[in-house]
Amino acid sequence: MEFLALFLAALxxxxxxxxxxxxxxxxxxxxxxxxxxxxxxxxxxxxxxSMVGAPIVYGLSPFGDSLPHALSSAxxxxxxxxxxxxxxxxxxxxxxxALCLGLFLGGHLLLTLARTYFRVLGARRRHRQLVDLLxxxxxxxxxDADTQVIEHETPLAYCLPGRTNASSxxxxxxxxxxxxxxxxxxxxVAHEQTHLRQRHHLLTxxxxxxxxxxxxxxxxxxxxxxxxxLTEMLADDGALTRYSPETLLRSLALSSAQTPPHDDGPAxxxxxxxxxxGTSNTxxxxxxxxxxxxxxEPLGKLAVLGVVAGxxxxxAVPTGLLLLS
Numbered sequence: 001m002e003f004l005a006l007f008l009a010a011l012x013x014x015x016x017x018x019x020x021x022x023x024x025x026x027x028x029x030x031x032x033x034x035x036x037x038x039x040x041x042x043x044x045x046x047x048x049x050s051m052v053g054a055p056i057v058y059g060l061s062p063f064g065d066s067l068p069h070a071l072s073s074a075x076x077x078x079x080x081x082x083x084x085x086x087x088x089x090x091x092x093x094x095x096x097x098a099l100c101l102g103l104f105l106g107g108h109l110l111l112t113l114a115r116t117y118f119r120v121l122g123a124r125r126r127h128r129q130l131v132d133l134l135x136x137x138x139x140x141x142x143x144d145a146d147t148q149v150i151e152h153e154t155p156l157a158y159c160l161p162g163r164t165n166a167s168s169x170x171x172x173x174x175x176x177x178x179x180x181x182x183x184x185x186x187x188x189v190a191h192e193q194t195h196l197r198q199r200h201h202l203l204t205x206x207x208x209x210x211x212x213x214x215x216x217x218x219x220x221x222x223x224x225x226x227x228x229x230l231t232e233m234l235a236d237d238g239a240l241t242r243y244s245p246e247t248l249l250r251s252l253a254l255s256s257a258q259t260p261p262h263d264d265g266p267a268x269x270x271x272x273x274x275x276x277x278g279t280s281n282t283x284x285x286x287x288x289x290x291x292x293x294x295x296x297e298p299l300g301k302l303a304v305l306g307v308v309a310g311x312x313x314x315x316a317v318p319t320g321l322l323l324l325s
Contacts, residue, residue, distance in 0.1 A: 001061035001070065004321055005098075008054035011318060015047035020222040028307075029226070030291040032299040033233035035307040037203070040226055042311035044210060047219050049318040052106040057322070059099025062089040067322055112213035113206065120205055128160055131171055138172065147172060147189060155179050157255040159192040161201040168196040176255055184251035187243040191252070194238025200231040229285050236292065245292045252284060 020043065023029075029036035057067055063077070064070030077085055135148035146169045153175040162168040170192040172185075180188065195201070207227045211220040239248050299307075 005054050005058035008050045012050035016217050016219045020219040024222040030287045033230045035304050037230045039311045042314045046314045046318050053322050055098040056102035059095045062091045109213050113209040116209035157188045159195045179254050183247050187239045187248045187251040188255050190239040191235045194235040249292050
């Protein structure tokens with residue numbers, strides 16, 4: 001058990017510091033964004049399990065040779081108040097401290113995720129009410145998407161996710177409609193609809209929650225930035241199935257010239273709450289521009305399979321060790 005705790009601690013350190021720094025600038029992310037997304041999710045989950053599991057495993061090591069057996073023994077002895085047996089197990093203060101640390105970290109991560117989810121849900125509900133009040137439907141949009149227009153001269157476009165795709169909405173400003181051509185407008189709507197269809201807001205919300213819980217960890221900081229960039233690349237790919245890269249570039253440049261209004265924005269436009277992450281397509285990074293201006297060959301099937309298999313193995317290692325060891 002102590003060796004297992006040491007291994008999990010080493011894995012947590014690797015996934016928290018050096019691996020995110022290397023992956024953050026990996027060139028293959030532009031060639032296969034979805035494979036990079038799978039890898040980032042595996043790193044986040046495996047790192048979280050290792051970080052929480054290492055102190056818990058060490059804290060329970062006096063109670064048994066495997067985590068399930070040690071946990072069962074600890075619960076039974078505690079509930080039965082068998083202090084004589086507990087005294088014979090050589091449970092030291094640092095075991096209790098490690099166990100409390102692991103439970104605290106796990107609870108902190110879960111509570112932060114729940115808190116972020118409900119805050120985002122409430123913010124989106126309030127924002128949707130404002131959109132319904134201040135906007136008018138835009139007919140003849142891509143795939144009959146629910147697209148609303150707000151009377152504001154600043155060019156902007158963003159999507160507002162709902163519980164289902166049917167309750168989601170894409171918001172455009174009058175200034176954007178007056179700026180873009182019909183193909184460019186279609187590319188913007190297709191980009192936002194890809195965000196909604198692939199439920200990107202769930203991914204960005206999870207990484208935003210991990211970042212809020214432990215903002216000093218490189219894996220959370222780099223992971224949040226990487227996932228935001230990757231969701232934009234995936235949305236670009238969705239738009240590119242129907243529009244040319246040149247059309248998409250022009251539309252993104254014009255619709256991203258201004259960010260959506262916040263609390264200091266004009267009263268005629270609905271205000272975006274800071275708790276609504278991932279609703280705008282304003283993140284245009286160098287890697288995103290490069291893949292639109294000079295697209296490279298996608299990763300081969302064998303390379304993609306290797307990334308997916310590596311991600312599955314990375315997640316399976318701490319999970320299997322915790323459940324089966």
